[in-house]
Amino acid sequence: MVTRDVTTRTRILGAATTLFARYGFKRTTMEDIATESGLSRASLYLQFRNKEDIFRALASDLQEQSLAAAEAALAEEGPLAERLQRAVEAKSLRMMEIAHGSPHGSELMDENHRLCGDVATQAEARFTSMLAGAFAEADGVGEVRLGDACVTATEAAEILLQSVTGLKRPGVELKVFRERLAALVRVLVAGLGAR
Amino acid sequence: MVTRDVTTRTRILGAATTLFARYGFKRTTMEDIATESGLSRASLYLQFRNKEDIFRALASDLQEQSLAAAEAALAEEGPLAERLQRAVEAKSLRMMEIAHGSPHGSELMDENHRLCGDVATQAEARFTSMLAGAFAEADGVGEVRLGDACVTATEAAEILLQSVTGLKRPGVELKVFRERLAALVRVLVAGLGAR
DNA sequence: AGTTGACATTCTGTATACAGAATGTCAATC
DNA sequence: GATTGACATTCTGTATACAGAATGTCAACT
Numbered sequence: 550m551v552t553r554d555v556t557t558r559t560r561i562l563g564a565a566t567t568l569f570a571r572y573g574f575k576r577t578t579m580e581d582i583a584t585e586s587g588l589s590r591a592s593l594y595l596q597f598r599n600k601e602d603i604f605r606a607l608a609s610d611l612q613e614q615s616l617a618a619a620e621a622a623l624a625e626e627g628p629l630a631e632r633l634q635r636a637v638e639a640k641s642l643r644m645m646e647i648a649h650g651s652p653h654g655s656e657l658m659d660e661n662h663r664l665c666g667d668v669a670t671q672a673e674a675r676f677t678s679m680l681a682g683a684f685a686e687a688d689g690v691g692e693v694r695l696g697d698a699c700v701t702a703t704e705a706a707e708i709l710l711q712s713v714t715g716l717k718r719p720g721v722e723l724k725v726f727r728e729r730l731a732a733l734v735r736v737l738v739a740g741l742g743a744r
Numbered sequence: 745m746v747t748r749d750v751t752t753r754t755r756i757l758g759a760a761t762t763l764f765a766r767y768g769f770k771r772t773t774m775e776d777i778a779t780e781s782g783l784s785r786a787s788l789y790l791q792f793r794n795k796e797d798i799f800r801a802l803a804s805d806l807q808e809q810s811l812a813a814a815e816a817a818l819a820e821e822g823p824l825a826e827r828l829q830r831a832v833e834a835k836s837l838r839m840m841e842i843a844h845g846s847p848h849g850s851e852l853m854d855e856n857h858r859l860c861g862d863v864a865t866q867a868e869a870r871f872t873s874m875l876a877g878a879f880a881e882a883d884g885v886g887e888v889r890l891g892d893a894c895v896t897a898t899e900a901a902e903i904l905l906q907s908v909t910g911l912k913r914p915g916v917e918l919k920v921f922r923e924r925l926a927a928l929v930r931v932l933v934a935g936l937g938a939r
Numbered sequence: 940a941g942t943t944g945a946c947a948t949t950c951t952g953t954a955t956a957c958a959g960a961a962t963g964t965c966a967a968t969c
Numbered sequence: 970g971a972t973t974g975a976c977a978t979t980c981t982g983t984a985t986a987c988a989g990a991a992t993g994t995c996a997a998c999t
Contacts (some may be wrong), residue, residue: 578961589973594963700927708911708924715910716903729903732895737931773991784943789993 608665612672803860807867
C-alpha cells in the first residue's frame with residue numbers, strides 16, 4: 550500500500566512535528582525526518598510528494614483538530630454564550646499552546662506563510678461561519694445582539710474572532726492570554742446570555 | 745537659527761511625508777527630499793542629523809498628534825463610556841487612515857520597525873495608561889466592570905486596546921473597520937454606562 | 940551668518956563563481 | 970510489491986568583485 554499506510558504516514562508526521570518544532574521548516578531536512586522516523590529518505594517520497602507536502606499535511610491536521618474541538622464545544626449542552634466561549638477558547642488555546650511551544654510553532658498557523666497560508670485562511674473562514682451559525686441560532690432573523698450592539702451574525706462572528714486575534718500578541722504569556730481571552734469572550738457574548 | 749527654524753523644518757517634514765508615503769523610507773533619497781522641499785541636500789543636515797532622524801521625527805509627530813486627539817476626546821464632557829469610545833476611535837482612525845493612505849503608510853507606526861518601533865511602543869504604552877486612568881475614574885478601588893467581566897483598570901485598557909488591534913487587519917476596508925470598531929468599543933465599555 | 944557644491948566614504952544592488960547540502964527520481968535489491 | 974542506495978539536479982550559502990547610488994561633511998561662497 551502506497552497512499553494508505555496510515556502507520557507509516559503517522560510516523561512520518563510525528564517525526565516532522567518534532568523536527569519542525571525544533572528547527573523550523575527551512576532547517577529541517579528530509580534526511581532528518583527519515584532518521585527520526587526510522588525510514589529511508591526515499592520512503593518519505595512514497596507517502597508525500599515532497600517536504601512542502603508534509604508541512605501542509607501537518608498544518609491541515611492542526612486546523613482540522615482545532616476546528617473539530619471548537620465544533621464539539623459548540624455542540625455541547627448549555628447556554629449559547631457559554632458554548633461560544635468554550636469554542637473560541639478551545640480553538641485559540643490550542644493554537645496559542647503550539648505557537649508558544651517552540652520558536653517555530655507559529656509557522657504552522659501563519660496566514661501569511663507561503664506554504665500553509667491558504668490552509669490557515671480557509672480554516673479561519675470556516676471557523677467564522679461556524680460561529681456565525683451559532684450566533685444566528687440565537688436570533689433567526691439575521692440581527693444579533695452582541696453585548697449592547699446590534700449586528701449581523703456574520704459581523705458578530707468576525708468582530709469576536711478578530712478581537713481575539715489582537716490578544717494573540719507575541720510576548721504575551723499564555724496565562725495572561727487565557728485570562729484576557731476569557732474576559733473578552735465573556736463580555737462580547739454577554740448579551741446572548743438571556744436567550 | 746539652526747535648530748529652531750520651524751518653517752524650514754516643517755517644509756522638510758512635509759516633503760518627507762509626501763515622499764515616504766509614495767516610495768517608503770528605503771526608496772526615498774535625501775536628494776528627493778531636498779528637491780521636494782526646495783532646499784539643497786546639505787541644508788537638510790542642518791535641521792536633522794540624518795534620514796533616520798527625519799523618519800523618527802515624523803513617526804513621533806504622528807504619535808503625538810493621535811495621542812493628543814485621544815486625550816482631548818477623554819477630556820470632553822459626557823459619560824465615561826462615550827468618552828472612551830471617542831478616544832479609541834480618534835486614535836485608531838487616525839492611524840488606519842494613514843496606514844491605508846498609501847502602501848507605505850503603516851511604516852510610520854510599525855511597532856517592529858527598526859527606526860520607529862520604540863516610538864510606537866512607547867505611544868501604545870502611554871495610550872494604555874491614559875485609558876487605564878479613565879477606567880480607574882469609574883471605580884476608585886481598582887476593580888473595573890468591563891461589560892460583565894471584572895478586571896483591573898489596566899487590564900481593561902489592555903483588553904480594549906489589543907482587541908482593537910485585532911480589527912486592524914490588512915485588507916479590511918476603512919468603512920468596515922470603522923463599523924466594527926464602533927460596535928466593539930460600544931460592547932466593551934457598555935458596563936461603564938451606568939456609572 | 941546661512942547656504943551649498945564638491946568630495947570622500949559608505950551603502951546597494953548585481954554579477955559571477957563555486958562548494959557543499961539537500962532534493963527528487965529510478966533502477967537495483969530484498 | 971515494498972524498500973532503498975546511488976545518481977543527477979537543484980538549492981543555498983559564501984566569497985569576491987565592481988559600478989553606481991546615496992550618504993554625511995566641510996571648505997568655499999554669497
